[in-house]
Amino acid sequence: PASPRHSKYQENQERAELRPGPERTAIRHLLLVRLSLLGLLIPCLGRTLPHPAADMALKASCEVMIVRHAERLDEVPGHTWYKEQRDRWFDPPITEEGFAHAEAVAEEMLKEMGSSRNFEVIHCSPLLRAVQTAEVLSERFNCPIQIVPGLCECAAAVKEQGLGVQDGTLCLHRSGLALQTIEELKSICTRATFTEEHPTAINCFEDAVAMLCEQACADQKSVCVVSHREGIRDLSMRQGLSTPYCCVATFLYGQTFSNEATLQFVGCRDLVKFQKRGPYGDRV
Secondary structure: OOOHHHHHHHHHHHHHHOOOOHHHHHHHHHHHHHHHHOOOEEEEOOEEEEOOOOOOOEEEEEEEEEEEOOOEHHHOOOOOHHHHOHHHOOOOOEOHHHHHHHHHHHHHHHHHHOOOOOOOOEEEOOOHHHHHHHHHHHHHHOOOEEEOHHHHOOOHHHHHHOEEEEOOEEEEOOOOOEOOOHHHHHHHOOOOOEOOOOOOOOOOHHHHHHHHHHHHHHHOOOEEEEEOHHHHHHHHOOOOOOOOOOOEEEEEEEEEOOOOEEEEEEEEEOOOOOOOEOOOOOEO
C-alpha cells in the first residue's frame, strides 16, 4: 500500500492536473497584474490577496528573505554537464566561483543583520545548487538547513515535468529522474548541518512559502529561503526582474485582524556583484 506521504503527493499531482490551462492562467495573471497596478490586489502564494495599504493594521508580520542559488556549473560557457550527467541534467552543482560568491554574500548579510538575525533555520529547495548555496549560509549563520520539497517546484525543469515521488524518493514526475536524497546531500554538503526534511507533502512553491510564512509569523520569526530565480519573479509578479546569482529578495508577510494574509514585495538586491563570464568561460 502507498505510504501517507506518497498519497499526499499523488493527491497534489491530481489537483495540479485539474488546474486551468495556460491560456486561462495567462488571462488570470494579466487581470491580476492590472489590478495590482491599480493598488487593489496583489496575487500571491497561490491566492488573490489584498495589497497591504500603508496604514493597514497587522496583528502579526514577518520578514521573508529569498536567496537565489550561486552560479550553476551547467551555465558556464563551454561546459559539458548535460552530456556527462544525463540523469542529472536538471540538477547541476555550483562552481568554485559560486562558492566564493556565496561566502561574500553571506558575509554582507551578516554585517547587515548583526545580532538581529531572527530565523533559526534555512529552508531550502532540494536541488543541489540551492543546497550547496545554503551550505555556505548554514556555516556562516550557524543554523541548520531544512529541505522543503515544494521550494524547487518553481525551477523551470521541475515546473515542466512536475514534482513527484517514486519508491519514496523525490523525482521529476514525467521522467522519473530522482533528486538527491537528504542523505546524499549530507554527504556532499559536509560543512552544513541539517534538520529533518519538512514533513509537508506540498509540492507547489507558492503554497510552500505560504506555509513557512504562517509558521514563522505565529512564532514571531523571520523566514530565510534558498531557492530559484523563477520563484522570486513569481512571488514579486515581476517576470522581468533582475535576479542575479545570490541576489536577496525581501518580502513582508502579514496577517490582518480579519485574518487576511498579505505578502508585499520590498525589493531584490545584488549584495555582491558577480563577474560574468565571456563566451569562452573567461571573466569579463
